[in-house]
Amino acid sequence: MNYHRYYPVDVVNGPGTRCSLFVAGCIHQCRGCYNKSTWSLDSGFTYTQELEDHIIRDLQDTEIKRQGLSLSGGDPLHPQNVPTILKLVQRVKAQCDNKDIWLWTGYLLNELTIEQQVILPYIDVLIDGKFVQELADPKLLWRGSSNQIVHELHKK
């Protein structure tokens, strides 16, 4: 998997103070996409074991306490990203106490493949659907257009 950006301290992408990872690879080609440079799976930088360890350490940090991890892109549920994302979210839930995981995807929740669905038990909130320019509204919270739905999969 490749990624574009990792923000160890982020207060914009999801609630509270978070770590945010923006991965490479997206097939959806939404008109008006704010992040076209992430579409190619080969774009960005190689996601390494070192980066994964770094994310886990950041989430365990007790000085700057993070509420959780945000996964966006690109699309974290691009079929080629799923194995690496699965390993990351499994580690977060096993090794980082009480952190929530938010994930943004262009796929629809009810259309995910069996392979993509393996991620869902580890995701607290999933925002699904393509960005639709005609339905864009800057007042929306955590989503760009009104067709997208914020699914609270595992309410605390």
Ligand code: SF4
């Ligand atoms: S799903 Fe997101 S990253 Fe992919 S094309 Fe649509 S807006 Fe861009």
